[in-house]
Amino acid sequence: MTAMMDREAFEAALRQIGAERYHHLHPFQQMLQNGQLSREQVQAWALNRYYYQSQIPVKDSHILARLQTTELRREWRQRIIDHDGQEASEGQPAQRGGIEKWIALTDGVGLDRAYVESGAGILPGTRFAVDAYVHFVQEKTLLEAIASSLTELFSPNVIGTRVRGMLEHYDFISRETLAYFDKRPVQAKRDSDFALEYCLENARRPEEQEAVLNALRFKCHVLWAQLDALCFAYVAPGLTPADAWQPGTAEKENPRS
Amino acid sequence: MTAMMDREAFEAALRQIGAERYHHLHPFQQMLQNGQLSREQVQAWALNRYYYQSQIPVKDSHILARLQTTELRREWRQRIIDHDGQEASEGQPAQRGGIEKWIALTDGVGLDRAYVESGAGILPGTRFAVDAYVHFVQEKTLLEAIASSLTELFSPNVIGTRVRGMLEHYDFISRETLAYFDKRPVQAKRDSDFALEYCLENARRPEEQEAVLNALRFKCHVLWAQLDALCFAYVAPGLTPADAWQPGTAEKENPRS
Numbered sequence: 154m155t156a157m158m159d160r161e162a163f164e165a166a167l168r169q170i171g172a173e174r175y176h177h178l179h180p181f182q183q184m185l186q187n188g189q190l191s192r193e194q195v196q197a198w199a200l201n202r203y204y205y206q207s208q209i210p211v212k213d214s215h216i217l218a219r220l221q222t223t224e225l226r227r228e229w230r231q232r233i234i235d236h237d238g239q240e241a242s243e244g245q246p247a248q249r250g251g252i253e254k255w256i257a258l259t260d261g262v263g264l265d266r267a268y269v270e271s272g273a274g275i276l277p278g279t280r281f282a283v284d285a286y287v288h289f290v291q292e293k294t295l296l297e298a299i300a301s302s303l304t305e306l307f308s309p310n311v312i313g314t315r316v317r318g319m320l321e322h323y324d325f326i327s328r329e330t331l332a333y334f335d336k337r338p339v340q341a342k343r344d345s346d347f348a349l350e351y352c353l354e355n356a357r358r359p360e361e362q363e364a365v366l367n368a369l370r371f372k373c374h375v376l377w378a379q380l381d382a383l384c385f386a387y388v389a390p391g392l393t394p395a396d397a398w399q400p401g402t403a404e405k406e407n408p409r410s
Numbered sequence: 411m412t413a414m415m416d417r418e419a420f421e422a423a424l425r426q427i428g429a430e431r432y433h434h435l436h437p438f439q440q441m442l443q444n445g446q447l448s449r450e451q452v453q454a455w456a457l458n459r460y461y462y463q464s465q466i467p468v469k470d471s472h473i474l475a476r477l478q479t480t481e482l483r484r485e486w487r488q489r490i491i492d493h494d495g496q497e498a499s500e501g502q503p504a505q506r507g508g509i510e511k512w513i514a515l516t517d518g519v520g521l522d523r524a525y526v527e528s529g530a531g532i533l534p535g536t537r538f539a540v541d542a543y544v545h546f547v548q549e550k551t552l553l554e555a556i557a558s559s560l561t562e563l564f565s566p567n568v569i570g571t572r573v574r575g576m577l578e579h580y581d582f583i584s585r586e587t588l589a590y591f592d593k594r595p596v597q598a599k600r601d602s603d604f605a606l607e608y609c610l611e612n613a614r615r616p617e618e619q620e621a622v623l624n625a626l627r628f629k630c631h632v633l634w635a636q637l638d639a640l641c642f643a644y645v646a647p648g649l650t651p652a653d654a655w656q657p658g659t660a661e662k663e664n665p666r667s
Contacts, residue, residue, distance in 0.1 A: 174652050277631035278638060281538035288545055370653065374534035377651055378639075381535060384649075385642045392641075394634055395431050396627065 157359045164353060166366055171307035174373035177314075181380040181388065186315045188322020190388075192262070193400035195323065197387040199259045200398055201279040201379060203269050206255040208283050210236040215290045216298050228347055235340050254333035261330025265403045274398030278382025286375045293368065296361060300352050300368035304376060305345035309338035414616045421610060423623060428564035431630035434571075438637040438645065443572045445579020447645075449519065450657035452580065454644040456516045457655055458536040458636060460526050463512040465540050467493040472547045473555050485604055492597050511590035518587025522660045531655030535639025543632045550625065553618060557609050557625035561633060562602035566595035 158166060176182055184190050185198060213232045220226045238250025249257075259269045268274060290298035312334045319326045356362045386393045393399060415423060433439055441447050442455060470489045477483045495507025506514075516526045525531060547555035569591045576583045613619045643650045650656060 180647070180649065277539070277635045278535060281542040281632075281635060282534070284542055284545065285538040288541065374651060374653075375538075378534045378538060381639065381642050381649070381651075382635075384647075385638050389647065390437070390641075392437065392638070394631060394638075396631075 155359050155363060158362055160353055163356070163362055163365075164349065166362075167303060167349070167352075167369060168306065170366065170369050170373060171304070174370065174377065175304060175307040175311070176373070176376040176380055177307070177311040179377055179380040179384075181384045182315070184388070186318030186322075188318065191400075192323070192325055194383075194387050195319075195326070196259075196262050196264055196400070197383055197398060199255075199262050200264055200269055200403075201275050201383060203255050203259055204272050204275045204279055205283050205379065206236070206252050207270075207272070208287055209251070212287050212290050215287065216295075216302075219295050219298065232344060235336075249332075251333060251337075258330050258333055260405065261327060262325060263405050265405050268398075268403040274396070274403060276382045276386055276397050277394055278385075279379050282375045282378040282382070286372065289368075289371060294364065296352065296355050297364050297368040299348050300365040301372040302348045303345060303352065303369045304372050305341040306349060308341045312338050312341075412616050412620060415619055417610055420613070420619055420622075421606070423619075424560060424606070424609075424626060425563065427623065427626050427630060428561070431627065431634065432561060432564040432568070433630070433633040433637055434564070434568040436634055436637040436641075438641045439572070441645070443575030443579075445575065448657075449580070449582055451640075451644050452576075452583070453516075453519050453521055453657070454640055454655060456512075456519050457521055457526055457660075458532050458640060460512050460516055461529050461532045461536055462540050462636065463493070463509050464527075464529070465544055466508070469544050469547050472544065473552075473559075476552050476555065489601060492593075506589075508590060508594075515587050515590055517662065518584060519582060520662050522662050525655075525660040531653070531660060533639045533643055533654050534651055535642075536636050539632045539635040539639070543629065546625075546628060551621065553609065553612050554621050554625040556605050557622040558629040559605045560602060560609065560626045561629050562598040563606060565598045569595050569598075 181190075181198070185195065190198070210233045213229060213236070217226055217229050217233065220229055234250070236251040238248050238253055239245075241247040256266060256269065260266060272280075286301065289301055293301075316331050316334050319331060320328060352365050356365045386397060387400070438447075438455070442452065447455070467490045470486060470493070474483055474486050474490065477486055491507070493508040495505050495510055496502075498504040513523060513526065517523060529537075543558065546558055550558075573588050573591050576588060577585060609622050613622045643654060644657070
């Protein structure tokens, strides 16, 4: 049995997982931000990641349903609002949610919106990985479900690099196309500060600390496996499964609209 | 809306899915049976597929729990017996189950048994695909759950080719190592005859026929994605995720025992 870590050691162990396993290290992510992908490969990324984005509020709703206090639910529901946005109301302008902004991204790279939203052309590997995440937060302990969100600890630093790289290298990418990422660093920091504090406080036995670490490893695999699938299908060997999106298809009728 | 197919057309549509999407077409499967894999790559296959084998009776137990007649349950429980085997009893010798025979296969290729059974080194892509199958039979209609087993329609023809190819090309593979496959063609034919008849009889509307076809497509993806993950991690580019089995590790202490 491993020994209980103190707060600092436990947080350091969590951050070490990110340093070693977060998907910023994946070759597909590197190629994306270094301008080494074709427009079609960027389309494949945008299309497949839409499915991930679309399931985030589903995942968070499952967690919300397991929280037993108003205080915790108030905190967690903000994630759902961030992803689903809200309509205008007295004196408040409408706010686009993360999913709507991701659709702006798939629009921006020239994909047909109805096709993207249908999920018809996503890779099986994308669906299996994302659905594994949605099931994880239902089937594991609440502590593990919350811990699986901790990849947000690592995203703020990476988003800036990715956005700069994509704007620099791809003439078909505009700042507006990438508007999804504008607010994510602030939101992700707020969310992960909360989730980190929750895990540091609520993992009170060595095996609970280990479960938290494993939940974060699991989530890193969820992100990593999505990029594995993209690489395999659209970079090399380029073996695209039956039904999955084929480059050159599902283009917007008027790509400049 | 598509029109209702008659029995012959519906069965032909199901068999067409196998002709186009069953994993006998996957490059990894071709390499396996053509002797183009290294011993380590065959080990990776055996290790990862063990997890699939281990979850088959779990999957079938979920289906069993949804069957509402003794007749159906008697039929379906045989699958669980086949995979879990049975102990000797009065006058009856013990029967090794499919899982035990798969362990003989991983033994035969020199992998440490405890490591295999732990599932510790399997690829995330394997786990996500297999778990997607287990969730599918819980969450979809019973008709779809049963239909997802119909890949067994296609396995009897393929098993012979695979076994012959592996025995011919790999000196580290013996007939005993591949004993798992000895009974599978007969079992798979019996099981898929039943499941096919069930689907032909119980898909009574066009949308139910389409759901059955989609369930079979889904299952083909479950098998295919497992080979994608193996290819990506152990053939090319050989990008093995953190925690996954690394070639040269988890060898049996005495490979000839």
